Amino acid sequence: MTEQHRSGFACFVGRPNAGKSTLTNALVGTKIAITSSKPQTTRHAIRGIVHRDDAQLIIVDTPGLHRPRTLLGQRLNDVVRSTWSEVDVVGFCVPANEKVGPGDRYIAAELAKIARRTPVVGIVTKTDLVSPDRVAEQLVALQDVLEFADLVPVSAVDGYQVSTLSDVLVSRLPEGPQLYPGGDLTDEPEVTLVAELIREAALEGVRDELPHSIAVTVEEMIPREGRDDLIDIYAHVFVERPSQKGIVLGHQGARLKQVGADARRHIEALLGSKVYLDLHVKVAKDWQRDPKQLGRLGF
Numbered sequence: 381m382t383e384q385h386r387s388g389f390a391c392f393v394g395r396p397n398a399g400k401s402t403l404t405n406a407l408v409g410t411k412i413a414i415t416s417s418k419p420q421t422t423r424h425a426i427r428g429i430v431h432r433d434d435a436q437l438i439i440v441d442t443p444g445l446h447r448p449r450t451l452l453g454q455r456l457n458d459v460v461r462s463t464w465s466e467v468d469v470v471g472f473c474v475p476a477n478e479k480v481g482p483g484d485r486y487i488a489a490e491l492a493k494i495a496r497r498t499p500v501v502g503i504v505t506k507t508d509l510v511s512p513d514r515v516a517e518q519l520v521a522l523q524d525v526l527e528f529a530d531l532v533p534v535s536a537v538d539g540y541q542v543s544t545l546s547d548v549l550v551s552r553l554p555e556g557p558q559l560y561p562g563g564d565l566t567d568e569p570e571v572t573l574v575a576e577l578i579r580e581a582a583l584e585g586v587r588d589e590l591p592h593s594i595a596v597t598v599e600e601m602i603p604r605e606g607r608d609d610l611i612d613i614y615a616h617v618f619v620e621r622p623s624q625k626g627i628v629l630g631h632q633g634a635r636l637k638q639v640g641a642d643a644r645r646h647i648e649a650l651l652g653s654k655v656y657l658d659l660h661v662k663v664a665k666d667w668q669r670d671p672k673q674l675g676r677l678g679f
Contacts, residue, residue: 384434384555385434385435385436385555385556385557385558386434386435386436386550386551386553386554386555386556387435387436387437387438387553387554387556387557387558387559388437388438388467388468388469388552388553388554388556389438389439389440389466389467389468389469390437390438390439390440390467390468390469390470390471390549390552390553391439391440391463391464391467391470391471392404392439392470392471392472392473392503393464393470393471393472393473393487393491394472394473394474394484394487394505395483395484395487397475398473398474398475398505399473399475399505399506399536400473400505402505402536402537403471403473403503403505403534403536403542403545404428404439405428405536406536406539406542407428407430407437407439407542407545407546408428408429408430408439409430430546432546432550434550435550435553436558436559437546437549437550437553438559440463440467450668450669451668451669451670451671451674452668452669452674453668455674461490464491464494464498465494467498468498468499468552468553468554469498469499469500469501469529469549469552469553470491470494470498470499470500470501471500471501471503471545471549472487472488472491472500472501472502472503472526472528473503473505474502474503474504474505474518474522475504475505475506475509476504476505476506476507476509476510476514476515476518476533477506477509477510477514479521480518480521480522480525484525485525488525488526491526492526495526495527499529499530499552500526500528500529501528501529501530501531501532501545501548501549501552502519502522502523502525502526502528502530502531502532503531503532503533503534503545504518504519504522504531504532504533504534505534505535505536506535506536506537507533507534507535507540507541508535508537508538508540515533518533519531519533529552530548532544532545532548570601570650570651571598571601573650574598574601574613574615574647574650574651575596575597575598575615576596577643577646577647577650578596578598578615578617578639578643578647578657578659579594579595579596579617580643580646581639581640581642581643581646582594582596582617582628582639582643584639584642586627586628586635593619593620593621593624593668594617594618594619594628595617595618595664595667596615596616596617596618597615597616597618598613598614598615599614599615599616600612600613600614601613601614604656609653609654610653610654610655610656611651611653611654611655611656612655612656612658613647613655613656613657613658614658615657615658615659615660616659616660616661616662617636617639617659617660617661617662618661618662618663618664618667619661619662619663619664620663620664620665620666620667620668621663621665622663624663625661625662625663628661629661636659636661639659640657640659643657643659644657
């Protein structure tokens with residue numbers, strides 16, 4: 381008798397920069413959630429799909445939960461909470477190299493409200509950055525924060541216990557058939573992923589004041605006429621103020637050129653095709669606080 385097939389949804393939560401996106405990519409085995417050393421780079425609930433013989437685990441990658449200061453911040457928190465209520469299991473990520481702090485407790489208090497009906501797994505991330513003793517201390521510290529269904533230390537960087545975590549999450553899923561076709565790794569439209577890859581490239585190396593101020597829209601994505609090996613992509617990078625435009629462009633446009641080159645490399649890998657990428661930087665004044673502009677930029 382074959383083992384029952386399980387399928388369902390999991391999501392990772394944690395304060396910004398707790399390693400959620402990197403973990404998603406490690407489990408799925410490819411880069412679908414954008415990663416950056418800047419907190420709050422994830423804005424869309426991108427789903428990664430882990431295909432196993434015995435299960436299909438769909439990971440919803442949510443933005444980091446934080447005390448909101450802007451309308452965008454509130455909307456991001458709403459995305460997180462609505463996601464929690466719809467998944468089969470929640471993974472609460474806390475990095476091994478940082479003490480459990482008020483931000484973690486804030487999230488744990490929110491999670492306690494759903495823990496009765498949805499299992500919450502405690503995940504200590506970034507174990508490659510600390511000693512085994514420190515990992516053990518962090519596991520003990522986490523036990524005081526919430527009653528977890530399971531506790532798992534992992535490192536997405538060196539692969540430590542990633543498959544164990546996969547097993548733990550799968551064990552919490554209901555029995556059921558595959559929900560997505562075998563080859564799919566994400567259900568996000570390609571245009572969304574392309575915009576995210578451009579935004580990630582624009583964030584790298586930009587000074588700390590910019591991470592929330594960058595949004596990207598893909599205006600057009602079409603195969604070049606008469607060529608089946610080239611896709612033309614026209615995209616706009618939006619910032620909130622003219623001074624930020626200068627930062628993104630860099631000296632004589634050098635910074636934007638570099639962004640284009642980095643993004644193009646990842647987009648070509650994603651689409652499996654050569655890409656011509658046309659980028660323009662535009663100012664959308666204070667878009668994070670303006671409901672109309674938030675809507676237009678896809679939030």
